[in-house]
Amino acid sequence: MNIQAINEHLLRAIGVGVAVLRASDMTFIFHNGPFAEWFGKPEPGQTLPDVLPGLDLKELEDVKQSGLRYSAELQIKPKRRTLIFATTVSLANGVDEQLLVVECQNITRIRELESMIDSYSTMVERNTRELEREKERVERLLLNLMPRAVYEEFKTFGVVTPQLYDNVSVVMLDFVGFTDFTARTDPTVTLSELNDIFTAFDRIVEQFGCERIKTIGDAYLAVSGMPDETPDHATAVAHCAVRFLRYLERRNESHPHKWQARIGLGTGAAVGSVVGIQKYVYDVFGPAVNIASRLQVFANPMHIVAPEEMKYALIDEFQITDLGPVDIKGMGKMDLINVTSRLSTPQKTRMF
Template sequence: MRFLNKLSIQSKLLLMLLLISIALIFITGYMDYSSGKTAFTKTIFNQLVILRSVRAKEIESYFQFSKNQILTVSESPSAIEAMKTFKAAYQKLETQTLNPNQQQQLEKYYQNVFIPELGHNVVDGTPIAETYLPQTSVAQYLQYHYLAKNRSKQRQNDLENPGDGSEYSKVHQKYHPLFRNLQKRFKYNDIYLIDVDSGNIVYSAEKQVDFATNIGLGPYENTNLAKAILSIEKSRDHSLIIIKDFEPYRPSYNKPSAFIATTIFDGTEFIGALVFQLPIEKINGIMTSSGQWEQTGLGQTGETYLVGPDNLLRSLPRQFVENPNQYYQALEKNGLDNNTIERIRRLNTPILVQKIESSALEQAITGKKGTAIYQDYRGIPVLAAYQPIQVGDFNWGLIAQMSADEAFAPINEFTRQLLVTSAILVVFFTPLSNWLARLFVRPIKQLRAGACRIGSGETDVKLNIQSKDEFGELAVAFNYMSENLHQRELLIQQMKQENENLLLNILPDLIAKRYKKGEQAIADTFPNVTVLYAEIEGFNELSAELPPEQTIRLLNEIVSAFDEAAEAYGVEKMRTIGNLYVAVCGLSVARVDHVKRTVDFALDLLKLITRFNQQQGTKLSLDIGIHCGPVVGGIVGKTRFIYALTGETMRIAYAIHSSPRQNVIQVTHKVYESVKDLYPFEQIGEVEIPKAGVIPIWSMKIGGIKSSINVNSSLNGASVGIID
């Protein structure tokens, strides 16, 4: 305290300002660091949750598609007839045997082709041909003619008839192109028809070494395919679906394979099973975004991966794909045993080899979802979002994660810059402040107060400094600057609001938000929306009789009324072209009832046009066409852009809207099926549409509608007309 008493007021003020400045810098820096870290953590977690949900939806959609497809195929007449004829033809071969030369060729195929390739993917022990040679005469016969006799893998897959003259080959020639095309188009590893009662694989599209063998006996009896068939055999329920998780499958050279199986019934008679062999590559493609991690928002270290209930990987980690050597080094550093690392090197994949253990994964596999910060399988701190994915009767754990270093890099850089800047400012301003403090302390306080007000967002700031020196001039300049800022702020706000309104008039809300964030090439596919085309009949004739100003005023009145109705029903106007009004529902906001909303909107349009006629003394009418389905939407143009929708759904909706009658609503079969229980319809004919073919058209019976929408009585009895 004695030291302070010896200092002048100016020195005390200087010292106090320096101490306060330093303290404020560190306190503000710490608060900014803490709040910044919290905000960044929340942002990263939100991003990871979104990515996690997207990947989970893709995986679930893939399996749902496979389930729907296998059920559809199993119930098709072709599959049922194929199962019956393959079984019968297979049984007829039970008396067929190979001669010694043919038997020798079959053995050489296993020794020289299958076993060497299998050996590359088997770590434990050395496979021998005798273990896998088919034991039954039928299997030997078919494998000789379809595998050993045709060494080329391409020829094995596409071979329809080996020319042995058997009934089986005739059946195979008839049905193989169907199943082979299905396999190649949807990239299944194999498609099987299996006689569940006997366990015989009576047909295989890929012609692996399990072809024609008995899945319940021999080297494949403990495989996941055999387990799937055992479950089918025990249940034998119609439309039963069994999914078996990925396991190494030796007929596929020990590569990871999963199977989805279902029953085949001929009427009420159970006749066999249809099985798809699922590829691990599809799962990898989804989880790795086909290598596009940064483009999908995962940055430089983020990744998503799957882990099975056995805690083994079901998809490839990002670092293994991008830099295997660094991946192995990270595993060694984290203490993974050398045997496991060597198995990964030998098999060139950690799938079904590397075990992942973490609290987040345990939560996911037990059916819970959430976020966490922990050390991952490499010993690296990560931020992660996790959730379960139910596949069949088991759960996979899905993890979306990003390294903590990358997540917190901006806040760490901010802290470093803050410390450096603080040190420089303290050193630089100490002598300068000592020289200027005495001269500027009083007017600077006023200037500082005014500047703080501007910095806080207040632009209408005026300083009252009466001195005639430079401070006075500075005050005049400050006031001038403040006034300019205030006027510019008002102008900016006005222009910003005008731009905002203009953008929202051109683009849907969600697209406008994306465009404002900087996206330029915006194009999306919308799987299911409802499109409405409404043409104002008689308006062109009316406009020819009116002055331009009155024409535009009437058209604006009609369109404005339509717009208000569209907003009330959650329908989005896309554009108006003369007397044509185009709208869509389910685009920006996905709606379960988008078809019903559009139909209700169409009914309200009829009511509005009738009211307009009554008010204006006109005789206008509407032709309305409604269709639902997928569309593609995107921004078209550069300087004068629009948001355009295209696709077959748009063409069909446009093609069906015209009618020779007045005030009609015409819909397609898809729309009719969606709302037929809510509104009365009558089928009125068909219309041929280029590239879409001939489609049936339904007309809404306006007078028979019993709903909350009170259509004007002048429309009662109106019906849709169309030229057959």
């Protein structure tokens, strides 16, 4: 760097701190106003390391020997605020003696902006992760309230079109003596028991490709054949019903609280849709649901009752016992059957 280049540096030095030093002892020959404002006016005999102690002495020696530029970032704290300076030291050639030119630029604001951008990016990433986790929680919640196909329609369009399904089967379970049980049992125990049982039922329902629609107190309702058509919907709900009772029997062997249930099956048409606007829930209505609901009342404890029209769909896989005609409220006389697993010994049944 020659004298002309040094002069050009000085002309460009508005807002930049510049100092010129003898390379031999690194004492100051010149410094401009910004340099003195930031680092203090060098006293006679002071060297560059005295004024800027953050510089690497070995690097400064390398500048004198090799002529390469040395760049560093220095921090000073004249008051409460820390200032950051981009500092370069270079060798000036073409003069009577070797000179070092020091340029210091205040980059505090730049670093503050970079820090703000980094903090903002971190905050955005954190908020994005939180939103994703919240989205997953909402999705899991909605998938507990409605079948996935219905959820996808609801997510895409914001509404669910009521659908009529002509061929579905329904299983409705209700516990025997639940009111008395809740009256003499601590509520937390009751809820814990129901949670364990219904969780097991959910696994059984999923195993046979059915959909749990809802629980109402101690009642449990699941369907097969909606929203996706299922040719063997009748046997699917029957398998669920048999395994519900089998699970309760095995659970009763090792638990102090003994649970018994009545189960009704129904088949026919049903309508499925989301009910409500703010507190919405997926629900099903129709003949298949009504039949299952009414027939579970007519089942003996730990028995399964179904309409006779399901007989020929179930007879190959289940033990069927005719119960004869029964007058069903709102439906007239209906021939009913008792359904058990082929592994079970048929028990004598009576009608209520």
